[in-house]
Amino acid sequence: MTCTAKYIFSEDLLHYHFHKDHPFDQKRVLLTTELLQYAGLLNDSDIVPPRKATDEEIKLFHDHAYVEAVKRASKQSLPEQEAVEFGLGTEDTPIFPDMHHASAFLVGGTLTAVDEVLSGRAKHVSNLGGGLHHGFKRKASGFCIYNDGAIAIRYIREKYNLRVLYVDTDAHHGDGVQWAFYDDPNVCTFSIHETGRYLFPGTGNVNERGIKKGHGYSFNLPVDAFTEDESFLCVFTTALKEIAAFFKPDIIVSQNGADAHCYDPLSHLCCTMTIYETIPQLTHQLAHQYCNGKWIALGGGGYDMWRVAPRAWAQVWNVMHLGLPASGPLPxxxxxxxxxxxxxxxxxxxEDDPSIVPYIPRKEEISEKNDISLRQLLKYTTLNTPADK
Known part of the structure; x- marks a missing residue:
């Protein structure tokens, strides 16, 4: 299936840069873009440059005081004590010059993607420079200053009044987006991630289900450390199909973190490129099944920026544009x-050679734990379990 798709990119997305030794490096986006171009899979006509988000758009989610603090930090005029209150100047999220400007382009890239899809100019749009899912209303967290996903969903709700399914496959729980819509029945969040017992941010338990009118619209599937492809894809596929059937979204926003790979230095999962071929194919299928194709894909984590992130993110575009992942030699x-x-x-x-995955003696036990998490997730919904069907 070939679809009308657009790819958000310009060098403005590369200026979100903490320092040379920080694990979050937007060079990943450049490596991905050039991989696609050199493979003949991305043309200039496919690319739409991001715009810079306005302060008013950023404040759809973030507090005025926080945005002003980020602006002051950008000019090195925010006192250290005040910075810490806003999560700025930490080891994870250090201050860097013009950080507001750089962050506003990441947000603007995602808003550009939204408008491309909802204007009808494209069915699917990727902004792989986005996906900063740990940002909170008034606090930076986990490498994330502004939460472009949460802002974009608010933008969709206010401007287009659509029901949004947010799908987060980053190895780290999509906490910032979850809490932003924890009481909203028109936004359904689903995050599959390594269990918080071992990994930042420590949240994302199955029993985090939403509150008030949003109760039952938050879904979490924590998987055990050292989970491999087969178990990951089994529980992910079952859960996402059931959640989409339950919620019947108008549009899908996906966060495509590439840090569940066995090469990633910041997580403990043992997956390969196989999952990054399958995840976008399932999202693509469900977007057409429920949303007339409306799908916005963001980037996110992924800290092996040479071997993993470019291939994983490129496959998101390949599926968006051509309906299938690429295979064979790289250019x-x-x-x-x-x-x-x-x-x-x-x-x-x-593709990866399967031999890159280390031998995991607890493989069967890990799969059983993940199946238990899946059953708990399904039990907490109005859905039938697979056994009941």
Missing amino acids: EKWISKWKEKSPVALPTHW
């Missing part, structure tokens, strides 16, 4: 350009 031009700058040997193919 030699891309490998040649970046191999001297990469501290690790670059991959040569879209």
Whole structure:
């Protein structure tokens, strides 16, 4: 299935940069874009530049005082004590010059994606520079200053009045977006992530279900450390199909973190490129089934920026644009350009060799734990479990 799709990109998305040793590096977006271009899978006509979000748009979710604090921090004029209150100047989210300007372009990229889809100019749009899902209403957290996903969903609700399904496949719980809509029955959030017993932010339990009118519209599927492809995809596919059937969304916003891979240095999951071929295909299918194709895909985590993030994110675009992931060798031009700058040997193919996954002696036990989490998730909804069907 070939669909009308657009790809948000300009160098404005690359200026969100804490410092050279920080694990969050937007060079991932450039590597992804060039991988697609050199493979002949992305043309100039597919690319839409991001706009800069206005303060009013950012304040659809974030407090005025917080936005003003970020602006002052951008000019090195925010006192340290005040900065800490807003989650700024920490090891995770340090202050850098012009951080408001850079962050506003990430938000604007996601809002550009929303307008491209909801104006009818495209069925699917990716903004792989976005997906900063840990940002809170008045506090930065986990590398995230402004939460572009939460802002975009508020924008969709206020401007277009559509019911939104938010799907988060980052290894870390999508806490900022979940809490933003925890009492809203028109926004359904689903996050599959490594259990918070071992990983930041420590939340995302199955029993986090929403409050007030939003009770029953928050779904979490924590998977055990060292989860591999087969178990991840089994529970993810079942859960997402059931949740989509329950909620019947008007539009899907997905956050496509690439940090569940076994190479990622910040998580403990053991997946391969197989899941990054399958995740967007399922999201694509459900977008057409329930939303007339309306799908916005964001980036997110992914801290092996050389071997994993470019391939994983490129597959999101490949599925959006062509309906299928790419396979076979990577373009030699891309490998040649970046191999001297990469501290690790670059991959040569879209797929992974299965031998990269270490031997996990607890594989059966891990799968059983994940199945229990899935059953608990389904029990907490009005849905039937697979056994009842």
